[in-house]
Amino acid sequence: MTKLSVRHLLGIKNLNENDIQTILDTATQFKEVINRPIKKVPSLRDITIANVFFENSTRTRLSFELAEKRLSADVVNFSASGSSVTKGETLLDTVNNILAMKVDMIVMRHSSPGAPHYLSTRIPANVVNAGDGTHEHPTQALLDAFSMREKLGDLTGKKIAIIGDITHSRVALSNIFCLQKLGAEIMVCGPSTLIPKHLGELGVKISHNVKEALAWCDVANVLRIQLERQQIKYFPSLREYSLYYGINKAMLDDLNKEIVLMHPGPINRGVELSSDAADSQHSIILDQVENGVAVRMAVLYLLAQQ
Numbered sequence: 001m002t003k004l005s006v007r008h009l010l011g012i013k014n015l016n017e018n019d020i021q022t023i024l025d026t027a028t029q030f031k032e033v034i035n036r037p038i039k040k041v042p043s044l045r046d047i048t049i050a051n052v053f054f055e056n057s058t059r060t061r062l063s064f065e066l067a068e069k070r071l072s073a074d075v076v077n078f079s080a081s082g083s084s085v086t087k088g089e090t091l092l093d094t095v096n097n098i099l100a101m102k103v104d105m106i107v108m109r110h111s112s113p114g115a116p117h118y119l120s121t122r123i124p125a126n127v128v129n130a131g132d133g134t135h136e137h138p139t140q141a142l143l144d145a146f147s148m149r150e151k152l153g154d155l156t157g158k159k160i161a162i163i164g165d166i167t168h169s170r171v172a173l174s175n176i177f178c179l180q181k182l183g184a185e186i187m188v189c190g191p192s193t194l195i196p197k198h199l200g201e202l203g204v205k206i207s208h209n210v211k212e213a214l215a216w217c218d219v220a221n222v223l224r225i226q227l228e229r230q231q232i233k234y235f236p237s238l239r240e241y242s243l244y245y246g247i248n249k250a251m252l253d254d255l256n257k258e259i260v261l262m263h264p265g266p267i268n269r270g271v272e273l274s275s276d277a278a279d280s281q282h283s284i285i286l287d288q289v290e291n292g293v294a295v296r297m298a299v300l301y302l303l304a305q306q
Contacts, residue, residue, distance in 0.1 A: 008127040020142070028146075031294035033297075049074070050105070052106055055110065059292070064296050106123070135170055140171050140174060140292075143294075144221060145178050146294070151260050159218045160187070160219045162176070163220055187217065214251060223264065224266065224268055245272065247274070248276060249274065259282060261278075261283045
């Protein structure tokens with residue numbers, strides 16, 4: 001088994017192409033495991049993993065927890081809302097208290113960009129970034145790339161459109177880094193208020209026309225409008241956003257080609273995607289959910305070997 005070049009998974013930016021391919025190849029093996037009648041392997045039987053979530057999460061937390069249990073790890077779940085964090089305890093004190101219980105690995109989501117990086121330099125455990133503010137969400141990008149590769153094969157030269165709220169999305173940045181390292185071309189599409197000014201410097205195409213993006217791409221990865229992260233109004237209303245940037249099945253059927261439709265979830269049905277588009281034959285959204293467990297198993301397994 002090829003080893004990773006890193007001790008922590010802090011962001012795609014820190015990985016090289018070989019690391020990404022190793023994770024995706026390992027995930028292929030674990031996907032076979034989770035489709036067997038007996039879905040567990042003893043790979044991490046002596047490892048204790050703490051899921052430390054300072055932000056609400058359903059999909060990511062459940063996916064990590066399931067991945068950990070499939071690998072036979074001991075799992076500790078920590079939620080900031082019911083903890084001493086609400087009494088003013090610092091991030092480092094919180095994590096050191098968890099480590100005192102002999103935890104080997106920390107999976108952390110935090111609203112502050114860079115929080116996992118800060119921790120990784122101060123504690124001996126492996127750190128996995130499960131999303132830090134609007135910065136990165138590396139395991140989502142890896143499972144997206146895995147899902148695309150499963151559907152399309154080699155991603156070299158493939159055209160991927162990332163559509164929606166790019167400014168507030170940690171998924172967008174991780175996807176751009178990951179897919180570029182795998183040789184794909186990237187276009188971002190959305191209202192000008194939701195596309196960061198510096199993005200063109202990353203070598204991505206920029207469009208403000210959703211039909212143009214769909215006509216260009218092989219894969220449309222549609223992002224949720226993140227109202228909870230928006231301090232000001234970036235567009236007049238959800239209805240208006242849907243009118244100009246929402247995708248429905250008729251738009252997909254009008255294309256003279258087959259494209260793959262993705263969404264990291266949760267979907268605002270009727271806003272960025274209509275129900276008939278989300279549930280259409282173009283969609284691999286539920287495959288992404290299944291693949292998330294296999295990819296996170298691969299990440300945890302490979303980091304435990306470091």
